Amino acid sequence: MSAAAAGVEARLPIRSDLDLVRVRQHVRQASATLGFGLVEQTKLVTAASELARNTLVYGGGGEVEATMVGDGRRAGLRLTFSDRGPGIPDLERALSDGYTSGVGLGLGLGGARRLVHEFAIDSTPGVGTTVTVTSWTARAPRPRGGF
Amino acid sequence: MAEHETAARHRTPENPGSEVGAFLRRRREQLAQRWADEPLFRTVFTVARDEAVEAGRVVVDALAQVAGHGRVEDPADPGFTVVREQLSRMAAARARTGLTPSRVSTEVDALRVPADELLVAELPDASAEHVRACTTALTVLMGTLRLVVMETALSEGEALIDRQRLQLLEVATPVIRLWDGIVAVPLIGTLDSARSQVVMETLLESVVDQQARFAILDITGVPTVDSLVAQHLMKTVAAVRLMGAECVVSGIRPAIAQTIVHLGLDLGTVITRASLADALGYALRRLGADIVRAAPGGAQAR
Numbered sequence: 001m002s003a004a005a006a007g008v009e010a011r012l013p014i015r016s017d018l019d020l021v022r023v024r025q026h027v028r029q030a031s032a033t034l035g036f037g038l039v040e041q042t043k044l045v046t047a048a049s050e051l052a053r054n055t056l057v058y059g060g061g062g063e064v065e066a067t068m069v070g071d072g073r074r075a076g077l078r079l080t081f082s083d084r085g086p087g088i089p090d091l092e093r094a095l096s097d098g099y100t101s102g103v104g105l106g107l108g109l110g111g112a113r114r115l116v117h118e119f120a121i122d123s124t125p126g127v128g129t130t131v132t133v134t135s136w137t138a139r140a141p142r143p144r145g146g147f
Numbered sequence: 148m149a150e151h152e153t154a155a156r157h158r159t160p161e162n163p164g165s166e167v168g169a170f171l172r173r174r175r176e177q178l179a180q181r182w183a184d185e186p187l188f189r190t191v192f193t194v195a196r197d198e199a200v201e202a203g204r205v206v207v208d209a210l211a212q213v214a215g216h217g218r219v220e221d222p223a224d225p226g227f228t229v230v231r232e233q234l235s236r237m238a239a240a241r242a243r244t245g246l247t248p249s250r251v252s253t254e255v256d257a258l259r260v261p262a263d264e265l266l267v268a269e270l271p272d273a274s275a276e277h278v279r280a281c282t283t284a285l286t287v288l289m290g291t292l293r294l295v296v297m298e299t300a301l302s303e304g305e306a307l308i309d310r311q312r313l314q315l316l317e318v319a320t321p322v323i324r325l326w327d328g329i330v331a332v333p334l335i336g337t338l339d340s341a342r343s344q345v346v347m348e349t350l351l352e353s354v355v356d357q358q359a360r361f362a363i364l365d366i367t368g369v370p371t372v373d374s375l376v377a378q379h380l381m382k383t384v385a386a387v388r389l390m391g392a393e394c395v396v397s398g399i400r401p402a403i404a405q406t407i408v409h410l411g412l413d414l415g416t417v418i419t420r421a422s423l424a425d426a427l428g429y430a431l432r433r434l435g436a437d438i439v440r441a442a443p444g445g446a447q448a449r
Contacts, residue, residue: 111410
């Protein structure tokens with residue numbers, strides 16, 4: 001990770017439906033700025049939407065930290081969702097499609113994992129859950145504002 | 148007289164609240180005149196100074212009543228009821244000119260100064276303790292007024308947001324009759340649970356009203372289709388089907404299509420088309436209608 005490209009860019013609360021809209025808009029804007037293609041933008045925004053909703057519905061609210069990262073060749077956006085909710089007792093099961101402890105389709109966590117390049121989840125029952133996802137641009141970052 | 152003054156000098160008021168109340172009633176006119184020159188009143192009642200003075204009198208009366216109840220610290224005192232609407236109108240008028248809530252609050256606080264001066268001028272011979280008790284009661288009372296103004300202003304704002312939210316729900320979900328038996332809903336923006344409920348209701352109603360055989364849900368204007376949005380869409384499709392009509396989802400952009408596949412959503416049971424035009428063409432053909440060009444040479448002309 002190059003020091004120049006790294007740094008905490010934003011920390012957004014996830015407390016209500018309205019915050020989900022803000023998270024989506026922020027991720028869309030940040031990924032567009034970094035030079036993500038439209039498909040990659042949409043995938044990352046959708047993953048962020050799923051994970052932010054999990055944080056809100058199952059984690060009882062929390063926050064997301066958006067960090068711009070770079071490995072010298074390409075730029076990336078890393079999103080860390082954290083809550084202090086009940087935690088996930090069986091991660092294997094939670095990541096499998098069709099399993100839900102609520103009323104959803106059970107695709108959020110597994111689907112989000114397929115929509116991003118890197119996916120890490122850390123959950124301790126009774127303490128909370130942290131999900132970190134990273135996606136990378138296909139090419140070197142384009143200049144700001146360019147198409 | 149001398150005896151009375153001596154008594155006043157050494158006495159600590161038993162109830163500073165009611166004493167402040169009595170003071171406000173005595174000085175009602177002077178105070179209303181002074182307040183009419185303060186920004187809060189002066190800038191709201193611009194047409195006639197009399198109006199500002201009259202508004203000031205009403206506020207003084209309310210404060211006197213609250214103080215008389217001995218509840219200078221209670222914003223819920225019934226004495227405030229009569230001025231609540233007027234105060235919220237004044238705060239709203241100030242906010243419209245671009246003032247922040249804290250600036251409005253500061254302007255309300257500015258009303259304390261003339262009241263304080265009048266009160267102290269009335270007690271030249273009273274003991275320091277007495278003066279302090281009275282001014283403290285007045286300060287608390289004016290602080291409560293400040294709180295009441297802020298409270299009403301905030302609840303006004305919340306009511307406005309609620310109203311706009313309701314309006315947006317209705318505005319954003321028009322059902323359009325495209326042809327005999329074909330209705331369409333262009334969805335725009337975020338499809339949350341409340342909006343999808345409204346969409347479903349209005350769509351089902353129009354399926355009945357228009358005796359529609361086909362209902363088209365166009366999601367061109369929906370920026371993100373995640374699993375919850377998809378779930379709402381599938382529920383709407385299922386409900387339309389139960390009404391005996393067929394539902395087509397159109398406006399699925401390439402990026403959305405790829406995302407849906409990666410997400411693992413199975414829309415296999417839903418009829419989808421890339422654009423609203425495709426969906427309309429599909430529905431027309433299924434109804435036995437077809438669009439043909441009027442002139443035989445039309446196809447070459449284009």
